[in-house]
Amino acid sequence: MRLGRPGLISDYATDTAIFRSNVARFWFLVLLVATVVLGLGGSIPLGFMTLSLDGEATFYLITTLFAAIAAIGLNLVTGVAGQVSLGHAFFLGVGGFTAAVLGGLGETRRVFDLASGDFVEQVLLFGFELDMLIWLPAAGLMAALAGLIVAPVAFRLRGLYLAVVTLGLVFLGEHLFREWDVVSGGVGVGRPTPPLSLLGFRFDQPSEVLGMTLDRQKKLFLLGFVLLLIFGLAAKNLMRSKIGRALSAIRDRDLAASMMGIDLSRYKTVAFVISSFFAGVAGALIYTVIGRILPESFNLLLSVEYIAMILIGGVATVSGAVMGAAFITFLPLIVRTLAGFPLFGFISTSPGGGFPTVAHIEEILFGLLIVVFLIFEPLGLYGIWIRIRNYWKAWPFSY
Amino acid sequence: MTQLIQTLINGVSLAAIYALVAVGFVIIFKSTQVLNFAQPALLLLGALWVTYFTTVVGINFWVSLIIAIALSAATGVFVERTALRPMVGKPIFAVAIMTIGLNTMLTVFALAGLGIDLRPIGEPWGLKTIEFAGFVIAQRQVAALVTAVVLTSALLVFFKYSRMGLAMRAAAFDQEVALTQGVSVAAVFALSWALSAVFAMFGGVFVGAGVGIDRTAAVTALKALPVVIVGGLDSIGGALVGALIIGIAETLTSTYQQQFLPQLGTGFAQVVPYLVMFVVLLVRPTGLFGTEEVERV
Numbered sequence: 021m022r023l024g025r026p027g028l029i030s031d032y033a034t035d036t037a038i039f040r041s042n043v044a045r046f047w048f049l050v051l052l053v054a055t056v057v058l059g060l061g062g063s064i065p066l067g068f069m070t071l072s073l074d075g076e077a078t079f080y081l082i083t084t085l086f087a088a089i090a091a092i093g094l095n096l097v098t099g100v101a102g103q104v105s106l107g108h109a110f111f112l113g114v115g116g117f118t119a120a121v122l123g124g125l126g127e128t129r130r131v132f133d134l135a136s137g138d139f140v141e142q143v144l145l146f147g148f149e150l151d152m153l154i155w156l157p158a159a160g161l162m163a164a165l166a167g168l169i170v171a172p173v174a175f176r177l178r179g180l181y182l183a184v185v186t187l188g189l190v191f192l193g194e195h196l197f198r199e200w201d202v203v204s205g206g207v208g209v210g211r212p213t214p215p216l217s218l219l220g221f222r223f224d225q226p227s228e229v230l231g232m233t234l235d236r237q238k239k240l241f242l243l244g245f246v247l248l249l250i251f252g253l254a255a256k257n258l259m260r261s262k263i264g265r266a267l268s269a270i271r272d273r274d275l276a277a278s279m280m281g282i283d284l285s286r287y288k289t290v291a292f293v294i295s296s297f298f299a300g301v302a303g304a305l306i307y308t309v310i311g312r313i314l315p316e317s318f319n320l321l322l323s324v325e326y327i328a329m330i331l332i333g334g335v336a337t338v339s340g341a342v343m344g345a346a347f348i349t350f351l352p353l354i355v356r357t358l359a360g361f362p363l364f365g366f367i368s369t370s371p372g373g374g375f376p377t378v379a380h381i382e383e384i385l386f387g388l389l390i391v392v393f394l395i396f397e398p399l400g401l402y403g404i405w406i407r408i409r410n411y412w413k414a415w416p417f418s419y
Numbered sequence: 420m421t422q423l424i425q426t427l428i429n430g431v432s433l434a435a436i437y438a439l440v441a442v443g444f445v446i447i448f449k450s451t452q453v454l455n456f457a458q459p460a461l462l463l464l465g466a467l468w469v470t471y472f473t474t475v476v477g478i479n480f481w482v483s484l485i486i487a488i489a490l491s492a493a494t495g496v497f498v499e500r501t502a503l504r505p506m507v508g509k510p511i512f513a514v515a516i517m518t519i520g521l522n523t524m525l526t527v528f529a530l531a532g533l534g535i536d537l538r539p540i541g542e543p544w545g546l547k548t549i550e551f552a553g554f555v556i557a558q559r560q561v562a563a564l565v566t567a568v569v570l571t572s573a574l575l576v577f578f579k580y581s582r583m584g585l586a587m588r589a590a591a592f593d594q595e596v597a598l599t600q601g602v603s604v605a606a607v608f609a610l611s612w613a614l615s616a617v618f619a620m621f622g623g624v625f626v627g628a629g630v631g632i633d634r635t636a637a638v639t640a641l642k643a644l645p646v647v648i649v650g651g652l653d654s655i656g657g658a659l660v661g662a663l664i665i666g667i668a669e670t671l672t673s674t675y676q677q678q679f680l681p682q683l684g685t686g687f688a689q690v691v692p693y694l695v696m697f698v699v700l701l702v703r704p705t706g707l708f709g710t711e712e713v714e715r716v
Contacts, residue, residue: 104512173697176704178712180454180515184648185700187641188693199684320641324519331516376531383527390520394513395505 036260038253059242060232078237079309080350085244086306088345089251091329092338093298098327099336100259101291102271103174107186108299108326110193113318114166115159115300116213117203120313121146123155123214145211146202152218156304163300167292175288178274190320197315210314213307216243224308240309247305251298252338258294259338267291268336328390334402343401348386355382425554426674427667432560434666435567436625440643441650441658442571443618448652449591450611452511453503456518458619459640460525461498465491465620466540466632467532473541480541484624488617495616496609498525503608530634537631546629559628566621571659574614583610591653638689642669645696651709660707665692 029035039045094108126147133140170189174182197204205211216223223243226235234242258264266287269277278284307313325348333344355378358364376384397403440458447455468490472483502521506514544558578584583606589597590607598604619640626636646665650657673688680687705711 102512104516173701177700178704179511180652181648181700181704181706183454183512183515184644185697188645188696191641191690191693195684195687195690199687321523324523327516327519380527380531384524387520387522387524387527391502391517391524394509394517394520395502398509398513 038256038260055245056242059238059245060234077350077353078241080353082237082240082244082309083306084342084346084349085241085248086302086309087326087329087349088248088342090299090302090306091326091333091341091345092251092255093295093302094326095330095336095338095341096255096258096267096298097291097295099330099341100264100271101267101288102274103288103291104180104183104327105186105292105295106183106320106323106327107170107189107193108295109318109320109322110186110189111163111166111296111299112303112306112322113193113197113315114296115163115303116307116313116318117197117315118162118300119155119159119214119304120211121203122148122150122158123152124211125149143202145205152214152216152223155214156301159304160297160300163303164293164297167296168289171289171292174292175285187320187323190318190323194316194319197318201315204313204315207316208314210312213311213313214304216240216308244305247301248342251301252342255298256338259336263287263290271336325386328386330400332389332393332400334400335398337402340400340402343405347401351385352378352382355385421553422674426670428554428556429560430667430670431663432557432563432666433670434662435560435563436622436639437643437646437666438567438571438659438662439563439618439625440622440640441646441662442574442655443615443622444643444647445650445653445655445658446574446611446618447615448647449655450587451503451608453518454511454515454652455615456515457498457522457525458615458643459637460522460529461491461495461616461619462623462626462640463526463529463533463632463634463637464494465616466623466627466636467529468620469624470538470540470627470632471532474539480543483541487620491616491620492613495612495614498616499609499612503612504605526637533633535633537633538627539631540624540627542624542628544628557629559625563625563628566625570618570621571655575655583607587611642689642692645692648696648706649699651706653710654706654708657706657708665695668692668695 029040034040039048090108090112093111094105097103097105124145124147126143126149127145128141129144130139131142132138170186173185177185198207221227223239224236226233226239228234229239259268266277266282267290269280269282270284270287274284329344329348330341331344332347333342334340359378359381393400399406440462443458443461444455447453465487468487469480469483472478472486473480476483498521502517503514506517542559542562544562547558548555549558549561550556578588586597586602587607587610589600589602590604594604597607622640622643623632623636626632626639642665643662646661647658648661649664650659650661669688669691672691676683676687677685699707703709
């Protein structure tokens with residue numbers, strides 16, 4: 021019926037469908053198959069280059085998958101519900117350290133106690149060595165709980181006051197992580213991330229699965245991909261449900277929304293809690309790629325990175341958040357590659373080199389991209405993609 | 420008792436620095452409805468100009484100060500023209516987030532100019548102190564307080580009596596109406612950014628006075644955010660009261676917390692401004708002196 025007129029949407033069910041057309045379904049399937057092939061160690065020839073999962077890019081790719089989960093979470097509260105949150109780093113940290121405490125190894129030291137004159141066990145690091153089945157959901161739930169505690173302050177406030185309060189949250193959280201060293205390991209030291217062992221199956225060690233030998237990176241990649249798929253679909257479904265509609269209404273005009281009977285404080289709390297849950301799960305996993313979690317990494321810059329992800333990717337879309345996460349995560353690699361070209365010879369690659377170094381360019385680009393996207397393409401990469409698609413849809417009669 | 424009064428004196432002088440930066444936030448917010456997250460970068464850049472002329476070029480502090488005022492104002496106007504002007508009429512969040520992007524960019528330039536070591540400001544006060552009734556007061560503390568009082572009073576007089584000040588108040592009240600009355604809103608925007616950058620520069624000078632300036636100075640500007648929020652985003656008087664509350668709360672904590680509540684960890688005073696902000700906002704969601712938002716349905 022809609023053959024040849026994919027843009028025509030004439031009923032509500034089509035409008036809210038996850039895939040609007042079979043074409044979208046087809047490409048999603050292609051992406052799915054390609055990713056699984058990649059994850060299982062295959063390579064995909066693309067004519068001019070061959071895609072495969074090894075080398076430096078893999079590290080960034082895996083980080084992207086986990087970061088995308090957190091970005092989708094932030095997009096729910098900031099993109100869909102319109103509540104600007106600069107506190108995402110805090111929720112990532114809560115998730116990360118909850119996971120590290122529940123799943124990680126504890127550490128104790130025998131010290132001489134002056135009062136009793138005996139040796140006593142002093143706890144250096146809390147650790148309960150639980151299974152991933154417990155610590156992964158717990159990380160999300162703990163972050164969600166933190167979100168629930170913050171929400172009463174958040175839903176009373178509007179606009180910029182909320183942005184500054186969540187910014188304050190990051191500073192308070194950073195102080196907490198820095199000082200509570202039995203949990204976080206202390207500044208500059210941190211603690212190892214928990215082993216990724218799901219009911220005895222190790223994601224962080226090479227092993228044989230269904231007759232294929234998979235190394236650590238491939239397993240992490242597949243884990244990240246499956247989780248991203250689950251969380252992405254969950255977010256997509258949430259957006260098209262009653263809750264999603266209520267949140268969009270709040271974003272568009274909160275007063276009008278409350279006139280229509282939408283309970284503002286309830287839905288804002290829901291948005292914060294769900295978004296924090298996403299952040300908590302992501303925070304528990306992102307640092308397992310590096311293997312170490314540091315208390316000082318959960319600072320304002322991290323929050324700004326996530327804001328940049330959803331801005332550059334596309335506000336209030338799941339695919340936009342994923343694109344943005346990929347873009348920001350790959351930015352260091354992109355800048356380093358650029359520095360290799362003679363045209364960009366002025367970028368010095370050694371950290372001690374003169375201005376501008378790779379790190380400088382990275383940060384400048386980071387700020388510049390936020391500014392440029394806000395001025396020229398508020399819909400982000402997603403908007404650019406829509407424009408390119410529309411151009412070719414009407415080709416050669418596009419204008 | 421002596422320690423308490425000494426702490427209060429330190430608190431007031433810290434408040435003077437916060438007030439300088441906070442007034443910068445308020446000027447921009449009142450006239451353009453933008454919360455300027457780029458204030459930390461403006462503070463660093465301002466301090467950078469001063470130390471550049473005093474230490475690298477090697478000229479007199481006061482001359483450097485005047486050049487730095489001009490350069491800071493120019494920076495403010497430049498930022499407003501290039502980045503903020505295209506955003507007029509866009510949602511306030513978009514603009515606020517854009518200033519975060521600006522802050523990231525400008526900070527890189529400022530820090531590249533400053534280098535990684537502590538740079539002396541080159542001010543005449545140094546670490547000299549005066550003794551008054553048994554209390555030791557650093558000259559730079561007095562200078563900060565005097566500067567804050569003089570500059571803020573000058574600003575209030577400017578708003579109240581000058582033609583441009585009237586125009587700025589009109590634009591803050593209603594941009595469109597002001598425009599129809601012949602006020603150049605563009606000039607108002609430019610001037611607010613220039614003024615704000617200059618206030619931030621003075622904040623930077625006093626953050627660095629005596630000890631020198633490095634990247635950590637930007638943290639002071641970020642702590643001025645709770646100050647404006649406590650006082651209310653659109654009230655200069657509120658910013659001053661907020662600065663006093665936060666400045667004194669912070670110095671009291673840094674003096675007594677290690678003694679009474681060491682469990683809270685070292686450097687707890689640094690996050691006290693944010694705690695005070697949480698408490699105030701729980702009671703009054705628009706700060707102590709902020710205008711409550713009235714919405715029409």
